[in-house]
Amino acid sequence: STQTESAAARVRRLDRAHVFHSWSAQGRIDPLPVARASGSYFWDLDGRRYLDFTSQLVNVNIGYQHPRVVAAIQRQAAELTTLAPGFAYEARSEAARLIAEVAPAGLDRVFFTNGGAEANENAVRMARLHTGRHKVLAAYRSYHGATAGAIALTGDPRRWPSEPGSPGVVHYWGPYPYRSAFHARDEAEEGERALAHLRQTVEVEGPHTIAAVLLEPVVGTNGILVPPPGYLAGVRELCDEFGIVLIADEVMAGFGRCGEWFAVDAWGVTPDLITFAKGVNSGYVPLGGVLISDAIADTFRDRPYPGGLTYSGHPLACASAVASIEVFREEGLLDHVRRLGAEVIGPGLRELAERHPSVGEVRGLGVFWALELVRDRATREPLVPFNASGTAAEPMAAFTAACRRSGLWPFTHFNRTHVVPPCTVSADEVREGLAILDEALSVTDRWTTT
């Protein structure tokens, strides 16, 4: 029978026999066999095309197979594929120069990692050694990665199986106007109360024990929570008052997602450390890193930094980052993303919300949007309970199935769908996806109680 086995069947069979998948009960998954991808689309091995409203894991910011970035990787592969981190090398120094150039002023050095979790591990280590303090404050409703330290910092259920986590990690509530922990009546009050709560947390934990506040400037997977005006500036002031390092986790929000190089640019706030990955080179080759303030870099001028990775500053990854940043500039992608968000995605999603009672809230910016799905708009009861799985998650599973049947690959998390296409997506492609969302929301509307 293996002689007549289709390519798709063979990939599937070998995958199920030998690949151990992330975050999954291995016996309960059926991964889609993918053949190829281009721009905003990918195709499965049966030839079905999907418009990708997820950018994979919200990382393919430049779209699939961008020819300039592919060519840069090919050129680099022909020249030098690998080099230990201790050497100086053109692709590496050029990538660091460009990343520092697009970063807020005063962040001039880059420590390269292979991804986001390692970036956060190293940022926290730098903050602890710089301050001589141990505690780190991290937000509930956050994701910081799956290594030991990063999962302990994470503020969602993915942390639970790894507990007890890391001593010294303290979680606090960030602002979330739609489901406020502070019973705020509007966005401004939400921002003020979230800041007052963070100040109280700092006071009772003991400011002299706190090395860092770590936050996603715009919270990603946990809801695309855009901070109220003044919130990030307030956190910056609080950190300055107590000598606490502010770490911005820009792994998802950075490199174009918010229509800025870094999300903090939208609020004019400069962190002490920025962690990045994903959009820096769209994951064409694994890459992440930490952008380091001059003051923190000075701590390690005469004292060794105790950390490193065999593949730190990998030539293929760095060459792809250089090409990707050049493409962002030459194609005007930040402007494109801002315009798409303001003129096409935002208005389009708000129009869907008017027609579909299962849409509770629309929020976001750039190519970074969430629809919060509810059973009842008045009570805001989520369409599925927090952290639902199995039959409890059925309405969301039905939504996903409806999208996929019509050729759209949607991002879902709890009771939300996120609209997070590549930064290079066209207005017409967005409209094509919105039309499919329109059909799929008729499915979720059936679960509403009003």
Ligand code: PLP
């Ligand atoms: N931080 C944020 C905000 C993320 O969204 C992610 C991944 O989704 C990470 C960190 C972890 O990055 P990685 O999976 O590259 O380790």
